[in-house]
Amino acid sequence: MHYQGDYSWGYYMSTRSIGSDPMERVVKLASEKAVVIFSLSSCCMCHAMKRLFCGMGVNPTVYELDQDPRGKDLETALMRLLGNSQPVPVVFIGGKLIGAMDRVMASHINGTLVPLLKEAGALWL
Amino acid sequence: MANHRVGETGLTDSGPSSNHHHHHHNIPYAVLHGMNVPQSFMHQEGPAFDFGELEEAIVLQGVKIRNDEAKPPLFTAGRPAATLEMFPSWPMRFQQTPRGSSKSGGESTDSGSGVNTISSKTENQVEPESPISKKTSSLDQQQQVDMASDISRTGTSQNQSAAAKTPQEKRRGSTSEKQLDAKTLRRLAQNREAARKSRLRKKAYVQQLESSRIKLTQLEQDLQRARSQGFFLGGCAGTVGNISSGAAIFDMEYSRWLEDDQRHMSELRTGLNAHLSDSDLRIIVDSYISHYDEIFRLKVAAAKADVFHLITGMWTTPAERCFLWMGGFRPSDLIKMLISQLDPLTEQQVMGIYSLQHSSQQAEEALTQGLEQLQQSLIDTIAGGPFIDGMQQMAVALGKLANLEGFVRQADNLRQQTLHQLSRILTVRQAARCFLMIGEYYGRLRALSSLWASRPRESMMSEDHSCQTTTELQMVQPSQNHFSNF
Numbered sequence: 056m057h058y059q060g061d062y063s064w065g066y067y068m069s070t071r072s073i074g075s076d077p078m079e080r081v082v083k084l085a086s087e088k089a090v091v092i093f094s095l096s097s098c099c100m101c102h103a104m105k106r107l108f109c110g111m112g113v114n115p116t117v118y119e120l121d122q123d124p125r126g127k128d129l130e131t132a133l134m135r136l137l138g139n140s141q142p143v144p145v146v147f148i149g150g151k152l153i154g155a156m157d158r159v160m161a162s163h164i165n166g167t168l169v170p171l172l173k174e175a176g177a178l179w180l
Numbered sequence: 181m182a183n184h185r186v187g188e189t190g191l192t193d194s195g196p197s198s199n200h201h202h203h204h205h206n207i208p209y210a211v212l213h214g215m216n217v218p219q220s221f222m223h224q225e226g227p228a229f230d231f232g233e234l235e236e237a238i239v240l241q242g243v244k245i246r247n248d249e250a251k252p253p254l255f256t257a258g259r260p261a262a263t264l265e266m267f268p269s270w271p272m273r274f275q276q277t278p279r280g281s282s283k284s285g286g287e288s289t290d291s292g293s294g295v296n297t298i299s300s301k302t303e304n305q306v307e308p309e310s311p312i313s314k315k316t317s318s319l320d321q322q323q324q325v326d327m328a329s330d331i332s333r334t335g336t337s338q339n340q341s342a343a344a345k346t347p348q349e350k351r352r353g354s355t356s357e358k359q360l361d362a363k364t365l366r367r368l369a370q371n372r373e374a375a376r377k378s379r380l381r382k383k384a385y386v387q388q389l390e391s392s393r394i395k396l397t398q399l400e401q402d403l404q405r406a407r408s409q410g411f412f413l414g415g416c417a418g419t420v421g422n423i424s425s426g427a428a429i430f431d432m433e434y435s436r437w438l439e440d441d442q443r444h445m446s447e448l449r450t451g452l453n454a455h456l457s458d459s460d461l462r463i464i465v466d467s468y469i470s471h472y473d474e475i476f477r478l479k480v481a482a483a484k485a486d487v488f489h490l491i492t493g494m495w496t497t498p499a500e501r502c503f504l505w506m507g508g509f510r511p512s513d514l515i516k517m518l519i520s521q522l523d524p525l526t527e528q529q530v531m532g533i534y535s536l537q538h539s540s541q542q543a544e545e546a547l548t549q550g551l552e553q554l555q556q557s558l559i560d561t562i563a564g565g566p567f568i569d570g571m572q573q574m575a576v577a578l579g580k581l582a583n584l585e586g587f588v589r590q591a592d593n594l595r596q597q598t599l600h601q602l603s604r605i606l607t608v609r610q611a612a613r614c615f616l617m618i619g620e621y622y623g624r625l626r627a628l629s630s631l632w633a634s635r636p637r638e639s640m641m642s643e644d645h646s647c648q649t650t651t652e653l654q655m656v657q658p659s660q661n662h663f664s665n666f
Contacts, residue, residue: 106546107542
């Protein structure tokens with residue numbers, strides 16, 4: 056699991072030219088890695104989400120929004136994207152929005168999650 | 181007034197008449213001033229010092245005061261104050277009138293018994309020189325009647341004894357101090373006797389209360405058990421016990437859902453036996469899936485209203501509750517149960533079922549770990565260290581508890597998805613058999629709960645048990661087919 060919450064913000068600061076709009080930032084961050092989870096460090100459903108992917112052998116990239124100086128904006132953008140009041144946890148695979156926990160569960164049970172992960176290069180075998 | 185209860189033993193007087201001069205200095209402060217001396221509440225043996233002397237001393241005191249003051253009767257409703265009734269053998273200070281008339285009888289008229297007429301009759305005979313023996317016999321009579329009728333009364337035993345004392349008191353008021361020795365001693369002895377009997381009555385009553393209380397809690401437990409086993413009277417749900425309205429509503433809906441479940445299962449059974457076409461069977465199977473979709477919908481609302489009711493499994497039967505996971509069945513367990521019975525399966529189907537089992541296990545594990553983190557976070561919030569800002573900590577904890585709803589919802593979501601996926605992997609006939617198996621399995625678990633609850637214990641006769649078992653079975657399963665598959 057890669058935590059982009061604390062030491063890497065310098066890198067993102069330098070690319071601020073495209074990152075000022077929160078929604079754009081979300082999309083940008085989501086497309087940079089195979090599996091991206093937006094989370095809050097205090098949220099236990101986010102913890103469940105992280106455990107799910109780790110349990111499958113996936114190495115997701117996690118953004119803890121409460122440790123981001125502009126996290127609040129990102130949360131708002133995610134809320135708009137998802138259309139509900141719970142911005143986290145939310146998963147992007149291969150840059151594509153999968154959704155919150157219920158969608159992730161459903162896709163895992165109906166067998167569509169693993170092919171997506173393989174397609175994005177997050178899973179082998 | 182001192183607590184006269186404390187030292188009474190019987191009729192024996194330990195203090196001779198010459199010792200009735202004031203021994204107040206020997207008396208503990210608390211006792212002298214009428215404070216409660218609880219350690220000897222039910223004590224039948226007297227403590228070291230002589231209460232007989234105390235009694236006499238204070239009686240004389242009372243006599244003197246009465247002779248000094250001419251106080252009108254103090255009682256209002258014809259009943260002594262409740263606290264005074266606690267010391268039954270103590271002379272009632274406010275009994276001023278020598279003629280008690282009906283009021284002295286009214287003293288003990290809490291429950292208006294015939295005893296009072298007897299007492300008023302005896303008390304109305306105001307003779308300064310009335311023989312002790314006559315009074316003794318009348319008092320004994322009164323006390324016997326008291327004992328017979330008094331066990332179930334609340335606190336009136338003291339009234340009776342109190343009333344019984346009043347004639348003595350009135351007599352005392354009119355006799356000279358020289359005559360007090362013989363009569364007074366005997367009366368005081370009777371006091372003690374009556375007080376002892378009164379204590380015994382009180383003890384019996386308290387014991388009765390205790391056993392009733394135990395019976396009550398037993399009944400409440402039985403009721404709770406009966407309700408959770410699905411023998412549910414829809415109308416009385418919300419009014420019984422301390423069940424929230426959201427929980428009560430859900431329990432009602434669930435019991436209705438169970439009835440529907442029976443109906444669907446018999447449809448599946450007849451559909452399979454009748455060898456319906458696949459399309460016809462598909463309709464039945466789809467309606468069974470919608471039937472399950474409905475309970476998951478109901479559980480969403482129930483989780484919002486009362487998540488603890490769901491998560492503790494109080495809506496299920498004990499045997500189901502034993503295997504409960506996050507407010508319902510564990511999907512991987514269900515698949516494990518089905519795997520052996522779903523033969524014959526194609527290789528693709530086998531792979532599909534095993535992959536379903538695997539992914540549901542992973543999802544269950546993830547949710548379980550999330551819930552564990554919630555628990556840990558809750559513990560950290562409310563436990564350990566000084567409770568610095570109580571309200572703040574509680575508010576934070578409440579916020580965390582609210583997450584429980586989300587976990588139960590995700591668990592139900594998982595259950596729902598699993599059932600849907602099963603119907604996708606299997607053929608129509610296989611799916612019909614599969615859902616029938618699921619329904620029967622939970623039906624048997626529920627029956628097991630009932631049988632367990634009515635299993636023979638030491639106190640039950642074997643004949644009674646067999647009758648009860650039959651009735652239980654009949655009540656639980658409308659059709660007997662379930663047990664043919666055992």
